[in-house]
Amino acid sequence: MNAPPDVSLQARLARAPQHVVDHLDPRVWATVNRLLVRKALAEFAHESVIAPTPIGKPDAGNWRTYRVDADTADRHYRFRAQTMALHHWRIDPTSIERLPDIGEPLDALTFVNDFKRTLGIPADKLPIYLDEISSTLFGAAYKHTRAYLTAEELVEQDYQVYEAAMTEGHPCFVANNGRLGFDADEYRSYAPETGSRFAIIWLAVHREHAHFASLPEFDHDQLLTHELGATRMASYRQTLQQLDLDPARYLFMPVHPWQWFNKLSIAFAADVANRNIVALGYGDDLYAAQQSVRTYFNTSHPEKCYVKTSLSVLNMGFMRGLSPHYMAGTPAINAYLHGLITADGTLRDYGFSILREVASIGYRNRYYEAALESDSPYKKMLSALWRESPIGKLREGERLMTMAALLHVDPAGNALLPALIRRSGMPALTWLRSYLRAYLEPLMHCFYAHDLVFMPHCENLILVLEQHRVTRVFMKDIAEESAILDKDAILPNAVARLAVDVPEDYKLLGLFIDVFDGVFRHLNHLLVEHGVCSEREFWQLIAATAYEYQSAHPELRHKFDRYDFFQPEFRHSCLNRLQLRNNLQMVNLADPASSLTMAGMLRNPLAAYRRL
Structure with missing residues (x-):
């Protein structure tokens, strides 16, 4: 034959x-x-x-x-x-x-x-x-x-059109935009800017080597029935039974197609051969990669969760894995911070909220864990989490936009932000003040009232727009990129890793570097270049915003004095220097502060507007 x-x-x-x-x-x-x-x-x-x-x-x-x-x-x-x-x-x-x-x-x-x-x-x-x-x-x-x-x-x-339209990382x-690991064909299938839709692969992983964690209101079967549907869940259980495997001893887990074909099927071959991992097939829903590459939005059912998975491509100084150890504590951290934020009346007034990572799953490769004592991408090849979608949290008349869009310039050289301001019909500085109230003031309050910092760069914020102006924001990427800057903070054991010990003069860098240097510096350039406002007007507006927040919270005066938002200068923490030094792992995630690379001091542009 x-x-x-x-x-x-x-x-x-x-x-x-x-x-x-x-x-x-x-x-x-x-x-x-x-x-x-x-x-x-x-x-x-x-x-x-x-x-x-x-x-x-x-x-x-x-x-x-x-x-x-x-x-x-x-x-x-x-x-x-x-x-x-x-x-x-x-x-x-x-x-x-x-x-x-x-x-x-x-x-x-x-x-x-x-x-x-x-x-x-x-x-x-x-x-x-x-x-x-x-x-x-x-x-x-x-x-x-x-x-x-x-x-x-x-x-x-639409929200997902913005995600795919961005011209700059x-x-x-x-x-x-390294994404080393994708071949040229896979780039067309999985890069966010291509707008491609793809199905994710589902595995059954043995509970002996995997850990599932979730918010109290979820369990594995509830969440997966919502995400996969009862019919698909039943068919996956039947697949296990046909292999003489007990479905009760397995968890269902999503993986990126690239990860399965290029990494897991080979690196985890022993687990596959011994039926600790069973490939079940593609799911029914289609997803779109977000700018972070390893997070996927459900385009078939936008109200369902984002899925974020390990993706062993090298991009901007990291192999983009997810730690099974960190995944175990992810829902508890999200629950704690969600409770802290929703209990704060000031943050509620701002409309500030987080998109909770409602559940996580991690699978441990016992061979690599036995071989490697230190942190390694080889320990982070098979984990996933589910994050709330913002779609169901919108009110009538609201829509979404990644904050990265505020820095977007199209290939013809025209910026989105000036067009957005013009369409709103508002004076530019009035529009910007609304944005600062939604973005900067909540971040200031989290720091001064709770010693809480996030990683508030553009890709981690989703803006809520109403009549083309920003009214509130969603913060995402919570568990891995949040910290309470008080080593003596009294926290539940499940979230103890939130409390970190950093030098006093480093604490405000979460705002000065991540917000001023990482966002406002570029926003200022764009606004000046497009004739929206002058540099003086921009920084003066930020100073006025900070003073307005401080005036509204006299009970925090001791914190304002201790951590001076108008100090003459601050340390210059450099991102490219980190990547140039080690583009395989530029930060020790177990102790990020130890990895910071400084290059002298930056003059604080707000110092010129200090009120006597």
Whole structure:
């Protein structure tokens, strides 16, 4: 009998190999390289990794020409820039030259090689960083060639359209879209900007090696019946019974298709062979990857939970796994913080809330855990959590937008935020004040009233819009990225890891670095560049917002004095320096404060508006 045809091979051969690179052409490549070189110059100068030298005097708008020498004596870069608050560099991309000029377009990979000693990347990690730069450029070229919505068109769009429409990743990191592990075809299937929908794979995992935890109002069967449906649950139990396995001894667990085919089926082969892991098949619902890549929104049933899973791709300094150990405590931490926040009348008035991670599951690979004493991505390959969807929490007239959209600039160079403000019909500063009340003031209150900090960068906030203005926010990524900055805090045992010990002068960095440096610095640039407001007006508004909050809470005066929001300067904690030092694991997650890399001090832009 003839062997059956290899259908999968035939399918692969039917596709032209060019289809995965049809977005790469010289014109687009030159554009995205120039933009990335601009970002590299700006962010490395911001972190004092490079030190541009001024040439001549500034013009009336404070623009001047700068030169920065490469590692080789005959090579330098020249550009025009305007320096702004927080040592921010606003660079004119059209002015950048690599000299002596030999007529070649700017090249981000060449830039890294030009400065490889200055950047200080360890020799064994430099090729990986170049891979991350290549991947970032690959994705940028895709974003610039796809059919995109202009900033004006994007204003009225749906929540998930925003998630897929973003042209930029993290605003601070230069190599911010590495995703090393995806091949070019998988990029089309799983990268957020492609807008692709995919089904996730479900496994049955033996309870002896797995741990399920949830909020008190859920249990495994209730949650999974809601997420999978009773019919699918029954069919999965039947699959186990057909293998002479007892369904009661197993938990059901979602995994990303890439993770199953590329990692789990091989690294966990012993568990699969011994029926500790059973592959059940694809679920019925389709999901869309969010900007964080390993979190997925249910597009078939938007009211169902997000699913977040381990995904062993390297992106921005981490292999994106999830720790089974941390997963065990995730729901308890979410329950505790949810109770703290909902009991606080001030936070309720702001409408500030978290999207709870309602359940988690982690599977331990006993071989890797026995072999490795220290923290390792090999211990984090098989975990998942379920997070509340914000869809059911909306009121009539409200819609959602990732906060990353406030920094979005379309490929034509037009920013979304000015278009959003215009569509609201509100004066720009009035619109911004509404945003600051929804975003900055709750974060200040969490810190000053509860010593509580989050990781409030743009991707971790979901804005609630009403008539095109921000009225409230949802905070997400709670268990892994929250802390109470009081080592003596009295907490239940289940959430004790929330209490951390950090130096006194580090405590406000959760606001100064994550909010001022990580968000407002870039927002200020965008607003000034698009003529929305001046730099002085922007920071003066933030100062007025802070004083308004403080005036409303005289009972916290001792905390305001102890942690001065208007102090002259604060430590400059640098993200790119972390990634350049170790792009495989830039932070020790068990002790994040120990990994911080400082580069002197930043002048606090609010200090100029201190009231006597």
